[in-house]
Amino acid sequence: xxxxxxxxxxxxxxxxxxxxxxxxxxxxxxxxxxxxxxxxxxxxxxxxxxxxxxxxxxxxxxxxxxxxxxxxxxxxxxxxxxxxxxxxxxx
Numbered sequence: 316x317x318x319x320x321x322x323x324x325x326x327x328x329x330x331x332x333x334x335x336x337x338x339x340x341x342x343x344x345x346x347x348x349x350x351x352x353x354x355x356x357x358x359x360x361x362x363x364x365x366x367x368x369x370x371x372x373x374x375x376x377x378x379x380x381x382x383x384x385x386x387x388x389x390x391x392x393x394x395x396x397x398x399x400x401x402x403x404x405x406x
Contacts, residue, residue, distance in 0.1 A: 322377070325376065340390075340392075344393075347396075354394070357390060361390045364390055367383045368383035
């Protein structure tokens with residue numbers, strides 16, 4: 316049986332989940348195609364990630380802190396760009 320330290324397992328999980336989000340964020344940044352972005356979903360997702368970050372900070376859990384800091388930056392950027400684009404389109 317292989318024993319894995321819980322923190323390393325956390326880093327591995329964080330790498331996979333954050334890493335899975337990066338290609339979509341990169342595609343969105345490159346193409347600037349924000350038409351398919353759900354503002355409701357991204358608002359809830361961004362708020363959830365922010366809460367996970369706070370949770371990680373409260374626990375001092377670096378895997379949670381690092382992963383959610385990166386994901387929060389990407390998600391918030393996409394959300395803000397989407398809101399700005401939709402506001403500009405209404406004018």
